[in-house]
Amino acid sequence: MTDKPVLYSYFRSSCSWRVRIALALKGIDYETVPINxxxxxxxxxxxxxxxxxxxxxVPALKIDGIVIGQSLAIMEYLEETRPTPRLLPQDPQKKAIVRMISDLIASGIQPLQNLSVLKQVGQEKQLPWAQKVITSGFNALEQILQSTAGKYCVGDEVTMADVCLAPQVANAERFKVDLSPYPTISHINKALLALEAFQVSHPCRQPDTPAELRA
Amino acid sequence: MTDKPVLYSYFRSSCSWRVRIALALKGIDYETVPINxxxxxxxxxxxxxxxxxxxxxVPALKIDGIVIGQSLAIMEYLEETRPTPRLLPQDPQKKAIVRMISDLIASGIQPLQNLSVLKQVGQEKQLPWAQKVITSGFNALEQILQSTAGKYCVGDEVTMADVCLAPQVANAERFKVDLSPYPTISHINKALLALEAFQVSHPCRQPDTPAELRA
Structure with missing residues (x-):
């Protein structure tokens, strides 16, 4: 008998990666059901x-008898029911900034470059389209992070904003976005990728990662 | 001297309308700075x-000495600092469902049909594009609401999910989406539009609403 949460996930989905990072940071054991x-x-x-x-x-998480979709809603639920370690600062104003950065990525960038939109845009326009939306979002993000960042997006603790950032940078790299105008983003991303929770949850290390992409 | 919050808003922006509804529901007095x-x-x-x-x-809210962007982050901040009346249920599982529905609209539908995306799509493709993304999102939403709704999206209290729903239905109407396949959405929307907070915040009744669109 198991009451382990079940995560419906795709190795390459950046929104699935967000939830995998959150689960890893919080030390929550779970089963993966790959959805290709x-x-x-x-x-x-x-x-x-x-x-x-x-x-x-994806992702969708079956947990505590319910199924939750939408990665940020999943993370907020984990935060409420498994609060340690925190993914949101206690101070309401810092918390607002963390949520603003998370939403900037989750509503303002990722949805505009996801698979279903790119399909509609058409093959030859996909790359410039994705580059444009990511660049536009990163221009704003870099400016915001310059005043909020410490070691990570908001101060020196890993938050939900960081959980959103690393997968979005991976998408940027996949779409060959020039990251040189974004030193703050790049610096934080490097620090994040050194953390175990970001490594075990990485797209190149999932049960459904194809052999040729494993690392 | 005033410490009134300042809302940077555009009458027609559905994300601005969300925040106007939340401010009205919570009885928070504010100033509007229109951004056309x-x-x-x-x-x-x-x-x-x-x-x-x-x-x-837009929107952006200047409040308590900070500026917050992203409508959901703004609403979460209002909920933390001005908790009455609640926009999120106390029960963590119901709260998760409210946030899932809010994110479904705020990440899964609205960003794909906003002004900047439609500009990129090109004039003649705008209407079918917007209709497709709204229809696809409403198909999911109708199915979810059939099991969560009472008088409103989740039970019988107005929540953040409702605050997101009504402006999205207004967008659907503007893009001439056939709403007949969505009886639950339509029913909830009708109940919401009867509430004072949804009326005073309505796009047709803002300081920057052009005379010919006022009602």
Missing amino acids: LVKDGGQQFSEDFQTLNPMKQ | LVKDGGQQFSEDFQTLNPMKQ
Whole structure:
């Protein structure tokens, strides 16, 4: 018998990676059910999965008898029910800044460069489209981080903002975005990738990572 | 001397409307600074406004000595610092569902049909593009709401999910989305629009609403 949380995840999905980082930071043991977003026309479109998450997206987390979709909602739930270590500062104003940065990435950048949008944009326009939305978001993010960052996005503790940042930088690299105009983002990302929670949850180290992409 | 919060808002922006509803529900008095997203090539691109919100987007709220961007981060801050009346249920599982629905709209629908994306899509493709993303999101939302809704999105109390819902339905109407497949969404929306907080905050009743659109 197990009551382990079950994470529906795709190795390459940056939103799935966010939740994997949060689970790792909090030391929560879980099972992974891989949902391949490209194989079989997209396993997220299967009837079984649609029943679980009508948005037909990963991640979704089955936990404590409910299924939660949307990575930030999942992280907020983990924060409420498994508060240690904290992913949100206690100070309400710092907390607001962490959530603002998280939302900037989760609403302002990632949705505009995800797989389903790029499909609609058309093959030859995908790369410039993705580069434009990431660059535009990173221009804002760099400016914000210059006044909020310590070792990480907001001060010297890892927060939800960092959990969103590293996967978005990985997307930027995948879309060949020039990161040289973003020294603060790059510096924080490097510090994050040195942490165990970001390493064990990395796309190159998941149960569904194809052999040729493993590291 | 005033310490009133200042809301940078555009009458038609659905994300600005979310914050106006939240402020009205909580009975928080505030000043509006209109930022016209189309006039003068977009006032959000002015140097002054970019300094305030590097994302060059409305809403932004100046409150308690800080400026917060991103509507959900703003609402979470209001909830922490002005908790009555609640916009989030106390039960962590219900709270997770409220946040999931809010994020579904705020990350999964609205960003894909906002002004800056539609500009990139090109004039003749704008309407079908917007209709497709809203329809796809509403298909999921209708299914979720069928099991969570009471009088409103989650049970019988107005929550952050409702604050996100009504402005998104207004966008759907503006893009001529057929709402007949969404009886639950439509029913909740009707109940919400009957509430004073949704009426005083409505796009047709703002300081910057053009005379011909006022009601």
